[in-house]
Amino acid sequence: MNIDARHRACGRFYHCAAGVLRVHDDPVELGTKRWRFCYARAMPEPTPPSFTNGPASSACRVAPLQTAPVTEPQPMTPTTLVVLLALLLGLQPVTTDLYLPALPALTEGFGASMGQAQLTLTALLLAFGVSQLVWGPLSDRYGRRPVLLVGLAAYVLAALGAALAPSMALLIVWRAVQGAAMGAAVMCARAVVRDLYEPVEGARVMSQGLTGLGLLACLSAPVGGVLSQALDWRAALFAVAAFGALTGAVVALRFRETVPADRRQPLHFGTLVRTWLHIMRHPVFLSFSALSTASYGGLFTFLATSSFVFTQVLGLSKAGYGLIMFTNSLAYIGGTFVCRALLRRFGVARTVAIAGALTLSGGGGVALLAWLGAGQAWYGAWAIVLPFYLFMVGHGIHQPCGQSGAVGPFPQTAGTASAVNGFWMMVAAFAMGDWIGIHLDGSIWPLVHGILFWTVLICAAAWLLVPRAAAAKP
Secondary structure (H helix, E strand, C coil), rough: HHHHHHHHCEEEEEEEECCEEEEECCCCCCCCEEECCEEECCCCCCCCCCCCCCCCCCCCCCCCCEEECCCCCCCHHHHHHHHHHHHHHHHHHHHHHCCHHHHHHHHHHHHHCHHHHHHHHHHHHHHHHHHHHHHHHHHHHCCEEEEEEEEHHHHHHHHHHHHCCCHHHHHHHHHHHHHHHHHHHHHEEEEEEEHHCHHHHHHHHHHHHHHHHHHHHHHHHHHHHHHHHCCCHHHHHHHHHHHHHHHHHHHHHHHCCCCHHHCCCCCCCCHHHHHHHHHHHHHHHHHHHHHHHHHHHHHHHHHHHHHHHHHHHHCCHHHHHHHHHHHHHHHHHHHHHHHHHHHHHHHHHHHHHHHHHHHHHHHHHHHHHHHHHHHCCCCHHHHHHHHHHHHHHHHHHHHHHHHHHHHHHCCCHHHHHHHHHHHHHHHHHHHHHHHHHCCCCCCCHHHHHHHHHHHHHHHHHHHHHHHHHHHCCC
């Protein structure tokens, strides 16, 4: 390295001219350690840099070497980020799936009706959807880290309150608070991806996080069943609190803020309303949000109807039904791996189009086999499960692409965009829940027709809306 190069590389400059000493201090990395070096140069003729504790020249004397390592916070590694995404996104299946096996026992324990028991789930989902509209702007204003820490602390407290609730009414209240707190974690997870990555790379990273979500979904229902059977239903809710505490600890220790101070948005109601309107009118947001919402609607329809259809209509055992849910989660995980492979080769728009073909094969296959064989001896659970695996593979592609694509145009307000996207997914789930409650008639048809309905919407978004939005982007 020559002298000029050293002048540029070193971090502390001492200019000695007319008795004035000016200092510019920045770290410099040499080898595997970070040190602060200094040298002096007298005006106007430069002298070679001195790396000793003695005088550098007769014109001036330099300060002693500072050899303390720089203690700047290190950024998150890609592995750390994926683990954090998996934990934050995984709160949703843990909060619902781990608790569902305990639902009959807690209903009986409180002497409550099934309608009241269902409120523990619907209140959680309603609070989850609405709360994101609040958490999103707050995270854009104050950063992701404080919102995550506050939300996860509230989540753990609410989970403990639910586990210790003395009545069904208080359990419903605590579950609603838990859903509102969960909204902070899931919303921030989606927004963080946009903070750090452009949409195409963000879809790949999101798919890695959703792979972790799938693994947690695979484990949640079996663990909840074992805990509620071996101990009692409160043990399952304590396990939810423990998972929330683990997630909060990992966030506190390893999460680094992803929103720089100069990108944080002030909170003004008028500005917030204009931001919401701008997001909801944006064609890219509408296209990708329609995709993620329709895909989630299809999954929700299956979850809301499958237990009744498989166990009561088709006569499957509870163990058999649990195996179906487990294998569906595996299909979803497989879809997230397929998503990453397709993105590397084809980009987002073509990847979504290919996934649309999988969705049509799966949802259309469920409907076709039902039309041909419902009521006949050869028709059974396999006629729903096997084609629905294709739907779940497509779901594993649509969700990372849809969620990352929806927030892609809004790097300055990614939290708000993520919140609006999550809100619409919950609106779709509630609307579908009302429809299912009215049409659940002791047959397979609510499941079949519901999945077919969302299949058509997914294909419309994947083949019409997303390509147009991709073509219109500058």
